[in-house]
Amino acid sequence: MGQKTVQMINESDEFELVGGYNPGIDVAHMQGMGLNDNVKLFSQLDEIETDADVWIDFTVPSAVFGNVKFAIEHGIHPVVGTSGMKEDQIKQLQQLAKEKQVGGIIAPNFGLSAVLLMKFAKEAAKYLPDVEIIEMHHDDKLDAPSGTALSTAQMISEVRGDKPAPKSEETLPGVRGGDYKGIKIHSVRLPGYVAHEQVLFGSKGEALTIRQDSFDRGSFMNGVKLAVPAAAKATELIVGLENIL
Numbered sequence: 001m002g003q004k005t006v007q008m009i010n011e012s013d014e015f016e017l018v019g020g021y022n023p024g025i026d027v028a029h030m031q032g033m034g035l036n037d038n039v040k041l042f043s044q045l046d047e048i049e050t051d052a053d054v055w056i057d058f059t060v061p062s063a064v065f066g067n068v069k070f071a072i073e074h075g076i077h078p079v080v081g082t083s084g085m086k087e088d089q090i091k092q093l094q095q096l097a098k099e100k101q102v103g104g105i106i107a108p109n110f111g112l113s114a115v116l117l118m119k120f121a122k123e124a125a126k127y128l129p130d131v132e133i134i135e136m137h138h139d140d141k142l143d144a145p146s147g148t149a150l151s152t153a154q155m156i157s158e159v160r161g162d163k164p165a166p167k168s169e170e171t172l173p174g175v176r177g178g179d180y181k182g183i184k185i186h187s188v189r190l191p192g193y194v195a196h197e198q199v200l201f202g203s204k205g206e207a208l209t210i211r212q213d214s215f216d217r218g219s220f221m222n223g224v225k226l227a228v229p230a231a232a233k234a235t236e237l238i239v240g241l242e243n244i245l
């Protein structure tokens with residue numbers, strides 16, 4: 001995603017890349033990404049000195065909270081794609097953003113198909129409250145469930161409330177998947193996959209399946225392009241791309 005972001009910025013007339021950060025910085029690799037000579041590279045958070053307006057974070061679940069906190073504290077508006085942040089961490093960052101008046105955007109998914117899937121699933125759950133989610137990703141993904149699946153479950157539970165999933169004895173532990181307020185989430189990790197999600201609704205005598213597929217990681221950049229100017233003028237930390245579309 002870092003490479004796609006650099007490519008998108010280099011091709012844009014609106015944005016300029018002024019810096020890059022990676023604690024395990026590999027200069028040769030970064031040079032291969034087509035960075036200009038005036039792009040400053042940093043390998044330690046506390047060494048970052050920049051007049052950047054926006055911080056785009058596609059990193060790892062263990063680092064994202066610290067990165068975004070640093071950005072807000074230094075007046076840089078965050079655009080966050082990294083998954084795996086806990087609800088209380090997001091709340092803390094929202095509070096900090098409010099105090100500092102440095103807003104930004106956290107988007108579990110920057111792909112339009114995924115944003116629409118979440119909206120449609122929330123609508124469907126009003127009428128079809130029995131639902132399970134299957135998310136499918138490449139086998140390098142560090143976290144499970146995906147941020148998108150968790151966000152889908154959160155949006156569905158806003159309209160249907162808590163509803164326990166049917167009880168069944170697991171003769172193979174974990175076989176019924178994770179449980180978010182009664183919504184079962186199943187995470188598939190396979191080579192060849194990119195990012196995909198299905199939301200399955202069941203009812204008496206009928207069913208509805210909503211599916212989205214991200215086949216190319218460049219597709220997430222459409223959402224990032226929209227998020228950057230919106231984040232730069234935001235005074236609070238917005239969660240969900242749908243809130244700026």
Ligand SMILES: NC(=O)C1=CN([C@@H]2O[C@H](COP(=O)(O)OP(=O)(O)OC[C@H]3O[C@@H](n4cnc5c(N)ncnc54)[C@H](OP(=O)(O)O)[C@@H]3O)[C@@H](O)[C@H]2O)C=CC1
Binds near residue numbers: 063107
């Ligand atoms: N919201 C969205 O639309 C999307 C979100 N994502 C999410 O974005 C994140 C990144 O995905 P992806 O690019 O596939 O993952 P990768 O593992 O390919 O890239 C993560 C990068 O973060 C670097 N990194 C590791 N630790 C830190 C740190 N402490 N601070 C800064 N950088 C660090 C890694 O460097 P090194 O290799 O040297 O360890 C690596 O370059 C994931 O959480 C993923 O779920 C992905 C796609 C779309």
Ligand SMILES: O=C(O)C1=N[C@H](C(=O)O)C[C@H](O)C1
Binds near residue numbers: 110196
């Ligand atoms: O790791 C990925 O690839 C993706 N991560 C995000 C998530 O956890 O939902 C978004 C998209 O699914 C791709």
